[in-house]
Structure formats: C-alpha cells, structure tokens
Amino acid sequence: MEPQNQQQQQNEDGGGSGKGNGFLCRQSSTRWTPTTDQIRILKDLYYNNGVRSPSAEQIQRISARLRQYGKIEGKNVFYWFQNHKARERQKKRFTSDSSPAVSMQRGGGVAVSNVWKPDHEAFHNKFPNISHGVCSASPSSASTLTVGQNMGNYGYGSVTMEKNFRDCSISAGGSSTGVGGGSLSHNFGWVGVEPYSSTYSFIDKRKVLLDEYDDEE
Amino acid sequence: MEPQNQQQQQNEDGGGSGKGNGFLCRQSSTRWTPTTDQIRILKDLYYNNGVRSPSAEQIQRISARLRQYGKIEGKNVFYWFQNHKARERQKKRFTSDSSPAVSMQRGGGVAVSNVWKPDHEAFHNKFPNISHGVCSASPSSASTLTVGQNMGNYGYGSVTMEKNFRDCSISAGGSSTGVGGGSLSHNFGWVGVEPYSSTYSFIDKRKVLLDEYDDEE
DNA sequence: ACGATATGAATGAATG
DNA sequence: CATTCATTCATATCGT
Numbered sequence: 001m002e003p004q005n006q007q008q009q010q011n012e013d014g015g016g017s018g019k020g021n022g023f024l025c026r027q028s029s030t031r032w033t034p035t036t037d038q039i040r041i042l043k044d045l046y047y048n049n050g051v052r053s054p055s056a057e058q059i060q061r062i063s064a065r066l067r068q069y070g071k072i073e074g075k076n077v078f079y080w081f082q083n084h085k086a087r088e089r090q091k092k093r094f095t096s097d098s099s100p101a102v103s104m105q106r107g108g109g110v111a112v113s114n115v116w117k118p119d120h121e122a123f124h125n126k127f128p129n130i131s132h133g134v135c136s137a138s139p140s141s142a143s144t145l146t147v148g149q150n151m152g153n154y155g156y157g158s159v160t161m162e163k164n165f166r167d168c169s170i171s172a173g174g175s176s177t178g179v180g181g182g183s184l185s186h187n188f189g190w191v192g193v194e195p196y197s198s199t200y201s202f203i204d205k206r207k208v209l210l211d212e213y214d215d216e217e
Numbered sequence: 218m219e220p221q222n223q224q225q226q227q228n229e230d231g232g233g234s235g236k237g238n239g240f241l242c243r244q245s246s247t248r249w250t251p252t253t254d255q256i257r258i259l260k261d262l263y264y265n266n267g268v269r270s271p272s273a274e275q276i277q278r279i280s281a282r283l284r285q286y287g288k289i290e291g292k293n294v295f296y297w298f299q300n301h302k303a304r305e306r307q308k309k310r311f312t313s314d315s316s317p318a319v320s321m322q323r324g325g326g327v328a329v330s331n332v333w334k335p336d337h338e339a340f341h342n343k344f345p346n347i348s349h350g351v352c353s354a355s356p357s358s359a360s361t362l363t364v365g366q367n368m369g370n371y372g373y374g375s376v377t378m379e380k381n382f383r384d385c386s387i388s389a390g391g392s393s394t395g396v397g398g399g400s401l402s403h404n405f406g407w408v409g410v411e412p413y414s415s416t417y418s419f420i421d422k423r424k425v426l427l428d429e430y431d432d433e434e
Numbered sequence: 435a436c437g438a439t440a441t442g443a444a445t446g447a448a449t450g
Numbered sequence: 451c452a453t454t455c456a457t458t459c460a461t462a463t464c465g466t
Binding site for chain 2: 077
Binding site: 030031032033034075076079080082083084087 | 444445446447448
C-alpha cells in the first residue's frame, strides 16, 4: 500500500534501543518498521502464495529470510499476517457484509474488490487465483502451481480451513427491538444502538437489525 | 480546534477537485472531507448516543445514512470513530492525567456539545506491573438520560490482568524442507508452505508462542 | 507563502 | 479471528 511513501528506515542495531532512551536518539521506536523489501515479500507470500496464517515453522523461515532486508522478529511476521488478513476481512465487512455466501468452490476468481485499498504496489498481481477466502479446499484447481514448491507434498487440497463461520447470517428478521423508548435528540434506531442494555447474556440480542433505511450501493 | 464554520458542501467532483493535480482525472481529493451535516450526525452519535466503536453493521448503517449528505464510505466512519475516540482520550491524558490531584478537570479544549460523556478515566497505562487498585466507583455523569444502550465496552473497571499461560512448546525441529526447485513465480520453498496445517489447537498462547517464533538465524 | 493545528488514513501490537 | 489501542504519516484548513 502506501500510495505515498514514508518510512523505510531500519536500524540495524543489535538490540539495546527500545526504551533505553533518554537521549536524543529518538528514532529507534520500539515498533518494527518494515522495509519496502520486506513488505514486498510478505505481500508476495500473501497474495501469490496464499499464505495467511503461517505456522510457527513458516514464521521462522520467513523472518529469517526477511532479516536480510532489515531487523525483524518472528512476532512481526506473525502480526503482519494476522493484521493483513484481519483488515482485508474487515474492509469487506464494512462494505458488503451481506451474507457470507459460502457459494461455489472458487468457480470464478476471488475478486478481491479493492474498495478502499489504495492498491498494493500493483506489481505482482499476476496470478488470479489465490486461495483467498477461507473456503479453499479446492480439489483440482489447476492453480496449484504458485504454491507448488518442490518440498514434496501437497496437493493443497487438505488445507483445513478451520471453522471460520461464526457469524454467518444475521437474518434481519423482524424489527422487534422496540425503539420506542425515544432518544433525546433523534431516533437513532437505524444505527443499531440498543436503547437498553440487557444483562442476560444468553439472549444475545446483539444484532439489532431494525433498519428500515438499509443501504444501497 | 475544530473549525466548525465551514459550509463546504462535498465536492462531488470526479476530476480535478481543488487540488492542483495536473494530470488526468484524479480520484477525488484523496481523503474524505466530511460535510458539516455528516460531522453533526457523527458527533450526535458519539456524544448523544455513546457510540464509540460501532460494529460493522452499525458502520454500514451509519455510512449509508450519511451518504445522503455526501460521498462517504464505511471506512470513513470507522476511522472517524477510531480517531475521535483516540484523540479525545489522548488529549485527556495530557490534561487530567499525570496527577490524581487537582489538574484542571479536563477543561482542555473539547468544547464540543456533549450531552453525556460516558467515558472518563480508563487508565490502563500499560506498564508491566502496576498496582492497580480496584477503585470501582462510577463517578460522574450518572445521567442515564434516555439512551441506555450498551455501547460496546466501557468500563475497564476490572483489571483483568489475565495471563493465561498454557505452555506448549512447538518444538521447531529441523524440518526437512528441501529448498531448491523452482516455482513459477518465485521460489518460496524456504517458506515451507505446506498444506498440512493440521489443527494445532494450541494456537493461542501468545507471549509464549511469540517468543518461539523468534529464531536465531 | 509558511507554520501550526486538526484530522483522515494506515498499521504495528495487543487483547478477548 | 475480531476488536481495540497507540502511533505515526499525510494532508486539509486556518492563522498570521
């Protein structure tokens, strides 16, 4: 991403830094600042190789590899993937959180709609089918190539994919959430702010859904 | 702060907006510039309704509703609340914090029209070990008014210094990842994108695991 | 025109 | 995996 440039500076210091400030050396901010090369590789792995939640071993390898381009730790890699995936999902949720739509087995590309993503580098976008969502399990997709290193194994068909569907369907059913309470200023029922906080957790009326405005676009 | 005197009515442009972009049609002016109506509604939600971190569904509704007043996307709403909350807290940290004594009661600058202000306090100074008295005492503003919705999460009352330790080493033995071949795009064999991600259900011991991620190269 | 400030956007790090 | 917090960058806007 980074439509505009910025960062790109890494201290090769072998440690120390951190909170050991006290002097004008205010630049070794505790936080990891990925170099452009590191980001490039990470994205390559993410988009071109479908890496989403690397295992501990993979993380070690990745971080070791990326270390050539700057200081980095395993947790950085871990967080990077976590965040990248989470944000991609979140983005989708804000815009079209209609229905999970498990749908077909990757019949037609994943189409990662770039709605509010400034596009990443826009360089390596060659391979269209990458196991994007969680539901891959694609049996015979000929796309095995990209991830087909020669480490011997895989068919990519056993990708597990854990149980991601926890929030499936909201069923905007009846609008029984009496909003009649009356807000002080306006009726913000459309927002979904519950007028009363229930103490009973098992009812879980979290999803309010009483919108009548609904959105379009 | 907060120049609330602008009547800019959303530039619906699609080509050279105010910015002096000389080439071709530019996407709007990069960043979203909320209209006064949008800001008014957002603040209403924030202050009068206690909305702080709207959920995805709420964000959708809010953005849909605000779209009447100008171009807006879900992320804009998301960021707006994020920022607004963060900045309010940040400013508060400078003024009232740093001394439990007097300190001018947040008179700082937040001169906006607030009619509730549910949150105050919330000091979770993330210090490794800080003795934190359980001073639970719902203080100011008990005016429940009429909107008593459960706004997400507020109350940091309990310390929740939970530290679930579930040791479980990952034993990053020497994997037999023979690197070497050649893949079509890049050679990512070193990553070991093996599909047998199996089901390690120990994916959650954070600290411990994160440490393990780090390797010595 | 600048410089300061307000604020949108992005993202690393954590926590639940 | 979702959510949240803190920081930081970038830019719009205003003041002088």
